[in-house]
Amino acid sequence: MQTTADITIIGAGVIGLAVAAEVANEKRQVYVLERNATWGQETSSRHSGVIHAGIYYPINSLKARLCVSGNRILYRLCQQNNIGCSKLGKLIVATTAKEVEELETLIQRGNSNGALGLEMLSRKALKQLEPNVEGMAAxxxxETGIIDSHALMSYFAAKAKSNQAQIVYRTRVVGIEKIKDGYQVEVVDSEGGFSFFTRVLINCAGLSCDKIAGLAGINIDDAGYRLHYCKGEYFSLSNAKRGLVSHLIFPVPPPRVTGAGIHVVMDLDGRLRLGPSIDYVDVIDYSVTDKHKQLFYDATKRFLPFIEIDDLQPEMAGIRPKLQGPDESIKDFVIKGEGDKGLLGFINLVGIESPGLTAAPAIARYVGSLVAELL
Ligand SMILES: Cc1cc2nc3c(=O)[nH]c(=O)nc-3n(C[C@H](O)[C@H](O)[C@H](O)COP(=O)(O)OP(=O)(O)OC[C@H]3O[C@@H](n4cnc5c(N)ncnc54)[C@H](O)[C@@H]3O)c2cc1C
Structure with missing residues (x-):
């Protein structure tokens, strides 16, 4: 690495890579610093892989706007660059009269957000589309689909590199000091450590984004940046149940939207999974045991009557970097330049939970516009 950079991005998850692909060009020295041995080892490889349409999020929120535009950009990117995806379509299934009412609110919100292709289905229409799913309406x-997120990250990494960005692995940011016209960044790597100067610093550190903001001198409690870790487990469904549904099947989300509810996700090869659950935790631990098997079964049996408890096998887990604490209402993404905190040139991305994968290319463009005001 050289001793000066124009732009430094902390974190090589899908967001850091998308941002690098967006802001890198031959006139700029751009670095992406990643503490792991390669890209995409944390939240960006521990999710449902769904391209969301933008239904759930508050009107005019960044989540809504960036999801809706990310959805459109992603399908185009996939088509143009041979990235695996499938526009399977999704059903949000109501199983009680109260949930049927909720569907009305959801479809109105989705339409206001600009989510395309939403349609209310009667019980009969639902049965025609998915004979094995039980519900009163849906x-x-x-426009909801699934994506090969590994291929997407590989595309962003290759694009960033072809635009002269360098991705530096096994390199952990441990210190940030504001100095004239930029930042002195201290890192630890396999050979010890060093520090370098960067004009612009972009925090895409996922589960550590609050710590990075703190390193730059921001009081993360005053700023509202402290993260809550929220674990989501997945159980795989027995291969015998493959082919029994052909869309993504979601429940009506619980009132305070902490997540979309335990749903059926399908991989591009047709394998079915259930998840993710919602469990606020203090430590990052991705292990999954049988402990929540009954909870998964109970949560899905009412709309997927073909499921037997023995069909479920613990599979994997991801951890959401949430700004929303337990029993709090939904919080938006924070994506902002911190000039108002005396940190001109420092751009924070905090709380990039779902729909972060869908929104990634739109987030990158948004960050690109913030960078354009600085360089
Ligand atoms: C259970 C679950 C299900 C989800 N499902 C969906 C879905 O279906 N659709 C959707 O759109 N979104 C979904 N999401 C959200 C999506 O996965 C995330 O928004 C997205 O992956 C976040 O990417 P990221 O790059 O911000 O974070 P990460 O992938 O976590 O990347 C951050 C990177 O920063 C690095 N880093 C951190 N600190 C440092 C440091 N000090 N120095 C150097 N490097 C550092 C980390 O090592 C990591 O690689 C889901 C998330 C979860 C948890």
Whole structure:
């Protein structure tokens, strides 16, 4: 690495890579610093892999706007660059009269957000589309799909590198000091450590983004940046149940939207999984045991009557970097330049939970516009 950079991005998850692909060009010295041995080892490889349409999020929120535009950009990117994806469509299934009412609110919100292809289905229409699913009514979302997130990250990494960005692995940011016209960044790597100067610093550190903001001198409690870790487990469904549904099947989300509810996700090869659950935790631990098997079974049996408890096997888990604490209402993404805190040139991305994967290319463009005001 050289001793000066124009732009330094902390974190090589899908967000850091998308941002690097967006802001790198031959006139700029751009670095991406990643503490792991390669990209995409944390939240960006521990999710449902769903391209969301933008139904759930508050109107005009960054989550809504960046999800809706990310959805459109992603399908185009996939088509143009041979990235695996499938516009399977999704059903949000109501199983009680109260949930049927909720569907009305959801479809109105989705339409206001600009989510395309939403349609209310009667019980009969639901049965025609998915004979093995039980429900009183449903929303059909034609623009929801699934994506090979590994291929997407590989595309962003290759694009960033072809635009002269360098991705530096096994390199952990441990110190940030504001100095004239930029930042002195201290890192630890396999050979010890060093520090260098960067004009612009972009925090895409996922589960550590609050700590990075703190290193730069921001009081993360005053700023509202302290993260809550929220674990989501997945159980795989027996291969015998493959083919029994052909869309993504979601429940009506619980009132305070902490997540979309335990749903059926399908991989591009047709394998079915259930998840993710919602469990606020203090430590990052990705292990999954049988402990929550009954909870998964109970949560899905009412709309997926073909599931037997023995079909479920613990699979994997991801951890959401949430700004929303337990029993709090939904919080938006924070994506902002911190000039108002005396930190001109420092751009924070905090709380990039779902729909972060869907929104990644739109987030990158948004960050690109913040960078354009600085360089
Ligand atoms: C259970 C679950 C399900 C989800 N499902 C969906 C979905 O279906 N659709 C959707 O759109 N979104 C979904 N998401 C959200 C999506 O996965 C995330 O928004 C996205 O992956 C966040 O990417 P990121 O790059 O911000 O974070 P990460 O992938 O965590 O990357 C951050 C990187 O920063 C690095 N880093 C941290 N600190 C330092 C440091 N000090 N020095 C150097 N490097 C550092 C880390 O090593 C890491 O590689 C889901 C998330 C979860 C948890």
């Amino acid at each position: 929303i059909f979302s034609a």
